[in-house]
Amino acid sequence: MTEKDPGLTRRLLLRAPAVGVAAAGVAVLSNPPAASAQAGPSMAYDVTTWVHSTNAAITCFTDIGALINDIIADIKKRQPNQSSKPGAVIYIPPGDYPLKTRVTVDVSYLTIRGDGHGFTSSSIRYNAGDTSAWHEIWPGGSRIRVENTDGKSEAFLVSRSGDPRLSSVVFDNFCLDGISFTPNQNSYANGKVGIRVDTANDAFRVERMGFVYLERALIIRDADALSVHGNFIAECGNCVELIGSGQASKVTDNHVGAGYIGYSIFAEGHQGLLIAGNNIFPRGKSLVHLRNTSRSSITGNRLHGFYPGMLDSDGVNKENLISGNHFRREPEPWAPMQPYDNGKDDLYGVMHLCGDGNMVTGNLFAYDVAPAKIKPSGAKPTMILVATGSNNHVSNNSVASNVAANAVVLDASTRGTKVIDSATASQFVTYATDYAFRATP
Structure with a gap:
């Protein structure tokens, strides 16, 4: 393994869920120490090990949306220095995660990354009748079930007022599943939005994602140098x-x-x-x-x-x-x-x-x-x-x-x-x- 091994950070992250410097300045955080006045090394957060700051009952398995909002609040607390805000990585391992609360992204240099886009056809399943003998029936990979019991339509809202515009936010390699078009599975209508970017932005990337059964998968306003690359976006x-x-x-x-x-x-x-x-x-x-x-x-x-x-x-x-x-x-x-x-x-x-x-x-x-x-x-x-x-x-x-x-x-x-x-x-x-x-x- 060389120092340029692209899989190094991910493998170390998976092996080291506790606090500590994993490699090359990447900290893997679950229960971090108190914030310092200066931003520390770039941080990678694992949603399966992060403990919510005010309510330990909120986990990625009860409401990944509320948990990611808590992580973003921690990122802002730890990086108060205007001249040193390197951002962070939020890692979503393969698994099924309900999202009941909309995530609001209002920081630059944030990567939200999974390990599998998990796309599979829901339309075929819903129109097939008996699926009891199928090997699997739901999307997989790092799958977020967009449930939104908070009254909001989006799984992720990216928005910030003032200057400068948000820059270099990345959504990478996970699945946003709208679950159902109830009551008519062929209507393509359920009011759900996967990702809505609602303010001006620069150098965003949406790559290797899976979007399925959302009324609107990806909405991006006022983009500069955007990359939407290598995704599976269908049945939306x-x-x-x-x-x-x-x-x-x-x-x-x-x-x-x-x-x-x-x-x-x-x-x-x-x-x-x-x-x-x-x-x-x-x-x-x-x-x-x-x-x-x-x-x-x-x-x-x-x-x-x-x-x-x-x-x-x-x-x-x-x-x-x-x-x-x-x-x-x-x-x-x-x-x-x-x-x-x-x-x-x-x-x-x-x-x-x-x-x-x-x-x-x-x-x-x-x-x-x-x-x-x-x-x-x-x-x-x-x-x-x-x-x-x-x-x-x-x-x-x-x-x-x-x-x-x-x-x-x-x-x-x-x-x-x-x-x-x-x-x-x-x-x-x-x-x-x-x-x-x-x-x-």
């Missing part, structure tokens, strides 16, 4: 919501799939956002939705959807690159979910584009819907609808369809759109008068 009403504004952030290499009521990935007011390498699966009402988001890249994603508007937009979205994505559009195959859809018909477009100066290039649209399931009846489905805006560039896109389809449609309000090698003459429809078109040979 909404999965990733980037709201307000943001810049230089990324949503990458995630497995994502919202319910028919919401968004898989939603971005509002963002600049320089990278959405790349995600495997986005049904059945969100849109898989990627842009609202007033500009100079961003949506590249190299695999998108599989059951409804039109797989990539949707509204407002004015400028100078975005939408490139190298694979769109797979099919009808809902699973009987329990066939009564539901997103309310849009096939003339809306697999991609619905609003804005100026965007480039849509090198994407593959694979459309496979039985004629009887196309809406409105007898219509030719639309792959790319340029709905509003000027000077958009659509080039070198490919369509594979089981029915005759319109590859590109321009609405009357559009101006200066260039459509190059993305549709044959019979696959191109324009209601605009200002455009350029070169047919696919």
